[in-house]
Amino acid sequence: MKWIKIILKTIIVILLQVTLFDRLHIQGWGYPMVYILLLFSMPLLYPQWLEMIIGAFIGLIMDIFCNSLGVHIAACVALTYLRPIILKKLVQDIERIKTDINSKSIGIGAYVKYITLLTFCHHFMIFGLEAWNFQNWDLILIQTACSSVLTILLLLIYNLVRK
């Protein structure tokens, strides 16, 4: 039952991303990539190699929809690799939050830091790798900044609204 719920949640978030959030483009300045919520809220119960494989798999599904094979995989794998490292720095009693990671369990301040760092990293990789060169480095930086702000805002709103 628990697994069906997780799989359903994954499918719904990815479909929302490709249908709705990919379209929220602000004149080429950027768009929110809220699907990384799936990776942010993943419990710390499994070995990290499995987390990275799950990250790669979610990235692959996004790449199929975005025609950018490899870009989302690389960014999601980096995110799942850095996630426990950053969480250990931000939270003292890591054992307590193993099952659910949200703004309530780790505190709003720590949560903002947690998603901000990882979102910037993920989005920078997405836009940088998509361009594959730094000819338009200014555009890459602008898109990274705008998209990150949008993603972080939406994820925080979601975290505060839900119980």
Add this chain to the structure above:
Amino acid sequence: MRNLLDFLLRYNNFLIFTILEVVAFILIANTHEYQLSTVLSSTNSVAASYLEAKTSVEEYFHLHEENIILAEENARLKSQLMNVQNTNEYLIERDSQYIYSHLDWEYIPAKVIDISIHKQHNYLTLNKGTRDGVEKDMGVIGADGIVGIVSTVSEKYALVVPLIHTDINFSVRVATNELGGTKWNGKNFKYVNLTQIARHVPINRGDLIVTSGLTPSFPEGISIGRIHEVLEGTSDDYHTATIALSTDYSTIKYVQILQNNNRQDFDSIQNEVD
């Protein structure tokens, strides 16, 4: 054995991370040849079916605008037809080749089920594939001008590389019949750069840019856009100019795929030359 494996995996996260990243980077590097896999792109039947269903729902919200666009195109085609009928007999007498050269092209109508315009490497997904006769390298045009070239085809869907893709180069002709190319800088989906037009060739703002007819993907003379801006003062041997595209990628919904009936002849001659 299992314990050993667990041990290795637990203490070698960095190794797994590196392997996955290397795989991802190899995939990205190969993708930029602009030929994508039919399974690992939006021509994938599951992904494309979803995109198609989504587009069908969205269509209902744009019926009014679509009607206006169709009526306008209808009017334009009718006036063109009138001109053709008036000159028809004259042309057949004068130059039968002219009429035949236009019979060599057949149109496959298609619907755009997905499009990206704000990336560096943009693509369109169409709802026609190999079973409808679509092949790689076929040209795609919209109501206003050229859209792009088919790059990947699955059974039911096709992926199109538009003019707004930083890796692509289109062969074009300016008003004075000089040949040039287009190149997109990755920034604004309304403009592309004009390349390879030597400085002594006069070009002005508003000049029409059309397809050259040198590739088997497009007939000659299909509109690409008009010169938007000519930058002066660069010491280059070539003009620096931008073209305002006739196709508006942000609103495009229906396109036609061009089937060249002489393609085989063209390819065999090309092979002989090579």
